[in-house]
Amino acid sequence: MTDAAPRPTLEAVAARAGVSRATASRVVNGGDGVREPLVERVRRAVEELGYVPNQAARSLVTRRHDAVAVVIAEPETRVFADPFFALQLRGISKELTAHDNQLVLLLTEGRDDHARVGRYLAGGHVDGALVFSLHLDDPLPGLIRRAGVPTVFGGRPDWSDDDAGSDGDGDDRLRVRAAEGEGVNGAGRIGGREGGGRPSDLGGVMYVDSDNRDGARTAVRHLVGLGRTRVAHITGPLDQTSAADRLDGFRDVRVDVDPRLIEESDFTPAGGERAMRELLDRRPDLNAVFAANDLSAAGALRVLRERGLRVPEDVAVIGFDDMLPVADQTDPPLTTVRQDIEEMGRLMARLLLSRLDQRAAPTTATAAADKDAPTGVVLPTTLVRRASA
Amino acid sequence: MTDAAPRPTLEAVAARAGVSRATASRVVNGGDGVREPLVERVRRAVEELGYVPNQAARSLVTRRHDAVAVVIAEPETRVFADPFFALQLRGISKELTAHDNQLVLLLTEGRDDHARVGRYLAGGHVDGALVFSLHLDDPLPGLIRRAGVPTVFGGRPDWSDDDAGSDGDGDDRLRVRAAEGEGVNGAGRIGGREGGGRPSDLGGVMYVDSDNRDGARTAVRHLVGLGRTRVAHITGPLDQTSAADRLDGFRDVRVDVDPRLIEESDFTPAGGERAMRELLDRRPDLNAVFAANDLSAAGALRVLRERGLRVPEDVAVIGFDDMLPVADQTDPPLTTVRQDIEEMGRLMARLLLSRLDQRAAPTTATAAADKDAPTGVVLPTTLVRRASA
Incomplete structure (x- = not known):
């Protein structure tokens, strides 16, 4: 696009499309009240001529609302109780605000x-959606696909093969790949269509994730390095890929682990307490715990103290997240796997906005570029040593 | 509206408006692509005949999105740090969900x-708005008025006379009435246009509030009843009516108070700490503190402990909110003025939905009823005694 050439006018668009200037204008201004074949002709003329309306009119023709929905697939009570979401929203909010986009948080019970x-997303109120905390069997991914809004997921979604290609009314399901031994993206790697695995699963789907599996491996290796041989694992909800991937990482290092050393939990402090009690009842000789997040580790620490066990002398404990002010205020302060939660939110927003910009461009060149766009960005994790391990 | 009479048809509406059935239908289905004078004629015919479209069409003619925006006039970091907002959102979420309305939380930096x-609200994405935590000089009320969406405020807004009647582009300002000695609504009273005061201020504006002034009076009377003669007050931000009203209540009881016993703060724990230090430096002999909310009271308690002062023996402390789990977990547990925050949120949502239902009704009878609708609902407060006073 050179500035030297005169810009095509709306009149030229109308002439090429064979419609009146008023009709062309109406299409450029959103297309209301114009029959679809005419809309199509005008749109084609716009593309062929490379017509660029002024900024205001352009935002109308591209139907940009400068608004992005955030959907957290948890009840609002959890959204406000778990600081993880506040941190992710902080990153999202900063990024959207920097681009003068409105953050529209859709809360549910x-x-x-x-x-x-899904109806709200389909209603044309937002340009795109950021979705996180997906669970297995949640109808959201299917609803979002049908709503047709560009979406970036927080955390790797995992559709089963059957649904990957369909856009019918069937159930769209997430599927957990726990213990299938598949690799995940390397740290910081931007994966397109990966070799191995099932590439069709994630075709066209964009997501931002941490390297959960590698982070878990690092944590468990650290515990083993401390000489702990009876390492237990408090998992997150295994219908979420983040929890399933951390369990995979745990198993990578503890290949023949006694299944009684693994207890499924739910990422909450109360769930961590319950799981810790279970584990101690089953294996009172355990000498280390890897908890799938800091909140459940905090619950585990309370139970260990209650039972008179010293941390780390009797039982070493590692969490996941490095959520502040949680990890630094437990007793003792928590050794944990750090992921940059705020940065994940920011990156999700950035990816979505750049995809929206590509869509808004009035040429067809981006269609090809889009196919090569990365589908997943996986951020590295690091071990943060405090006192608990 | 009787069921016996045959319902007027769309054809009848078209005939009365002097338009084709297709045009009438298009107006009933949202009005897109129809010139404004025709839209007006069809709408009038709909009203005159009492035409009731079927549910789906009706939601289109009334342009209901079944979505309600919530705007908290604070940065998102505060929204997630102060449990007050989570509680109010909980009430709002329950009520909206019960009526299958989507809660759309608009976050800002x-x-x-x-x-x-304001642009999002004006963009036709929601049916109405719930707005709270307004501050003096915030442009929001003016933006909302211009957006033309029905709104219920949480907390009494306070426009100055100049702006009450205008809907031009001028600055719309909130004005604090602190220390003007005006009365507020009695506990639980539903106020229409009150005698005294400036009735034009709140004409047409709906709000839900607690009886902040009476609650403050109760707290301070309790301290005086304990024999405390040197009662200090840590205020909230005085550009909010809730804080200004609580200061008024404090002054109602302590008429000739030494101004050095009053310190403006900001409803945060850190602000409460700062204010408590100020007050102790200025009046080391103070023997009671009324803090304008529980979070600032918690900050004050920390400073008192740090200075070696016993609560309540040396200094009695009362908060405001009865926010759990804050008030019951301070050391010592906090005596406080209880307001039902969740119920306030629920009531805001209920009032808005009922106003929207009135608007959606296709007769003009509601226009008159609307004028008599309550403009403010003020909920009573109660003193909850724990250990701090």
């Missing part, structure tokens, strides 16, 4: 409300 | 973003 969220 | 919020 629970999964029963996800159909309504 | 700060006041600079309020113009964008």
Whole structure:
């Protein structure tokens, strides 16, 4: 696009499309009240001539609302109780605000409300969506696909093969790949269509994730390096890929682990307490715990203290997240796997906005570029040593 | 509206408006692509005949999105740090979900973003708005008025006389009435246009509030009843009516108070600490503190302990909110003025939905009823005694 050439006018667009200037204008201004074949002709003329409307009109023709929905697939009570979401929202908010986009947080009471969220997304109120905390069997991914809004997921979604290609009314399901021994993206790697695995799973889907599996491996190796041989694992909800990947990482290092050393939990402090009690009842001789997040590690620490066990002397404990002010305020302060939660939010927003910009461009060149766009960005994790291990 | 009479048809509407059935239908289905005078004629015919479209069409003619925006006039970091907002959102979320309305939380980084919020509200993405935590000089009320969306405020807004009648582009300002000696609504009273005061201020504006002034009076009377004669007050931000009203209540009881016993703060724990230090430096002999909310009271308690002062023996402390789990977990547990924050949120949502239902009704009878609708609902407060006073 050179500035030297005169810009094509709206009149030229109208002439090429064979419609009146008023009709062409109406299409450029959103297309309301114009029959679809005419809209199509005008749009084609716009593309062929490389017509660039002024900024205001352009935002109308591209139907940009400068608004992005955030959907957290948890009840609002959890959204406000778990600082993880506040941190991720902080990153998202900063990035969207820097680009003068409105953050539209869609809150729900629970999964029963996800159909309504899908209707809102389909209603043309936002340009795109950022979705996180997906669980297995959640209808959201299918609803979002049908809503047709560009979406970036927080955390790797995992559709089963059957649904990857369909856009019918069937159930869209997430599927957990726990213990299937598949590799994940390397640290910081931007993966397109990966070799191995099932590339069709994630075709066209964009997501930002941490390297959960590698982070878990690092944590468990550290515990083993401390000479701990009876390492237990408090998992997150295994219908989420983040939890399943951390379990995979744990198993990578503890290949023949006694299954009684693994207890499924739910990422909450109360869940961590319950799991710790279970594990101690089953294996009172355990001498290390890897908890799948800091909140459940905090619950585990309380139970260990209650039972008179010293940390780390009797039981070493490692968490995941490095969530502040949680990890630094436990007793003792928590050794944990750090992921940059705020940065993940920021990156999700950045990816979505850049995809929206590509869509808004009035040429067809981006269609090809889009196919090569990265589908997943996986951020590295690091071990942060404090007192608990 | 009787069921016996045959319902007027769309054809009848078209005939009365003097337009084709297709045009009438298009107006009933949203009005897109129809010139404004025709839209007006069809709408009038709909009203005159009492035409009731079927549910789906009706939601289109009334342009209901079944979505309600929530705007908290604070940066998102504060929204997630102060459990007050989580509680109010909980009430709002429950009520909206019960009526299958989507809660759309519009987050911002700060006041600079309020113009964008105004644009979103004006963009036809929601049916109405719930707005709280307004501050003096915030452009939001003016932006909301211009956006033309029905709104219920949390906390009494306070426009100055100059702006009450205008809907031009001028600055719309909130004005604090602190220390003007005006009465507030009695506990639980539903106020229409009150005698005294400036009725034009709140004409047409709906809000839900607690009886902040009466609550403050109760707290301070309790301290005086304990024999405390040197009662200090840590205020909230005085550009908010809730804080100004609590200061008024404090002054109602302590008429000739030494101004050095009053310190303005900001409803945060850190602000409470700062204010407590100021007050102790100025009046080391103070023997009671009324803090304008529980979070600042918690900060004050920490400073008192740090200075070696016993609570309540040396200094009695009362907060405001009865926010759990804050008030019951301070050391010592906090005596405080309880307001039902979740119920306030629920009531805001309920009032808005009922106003939207009135608007959606296709008769003009509601226009008259609307004028008599309550403008403010003020909930009573109660003193909750724990150990700090």
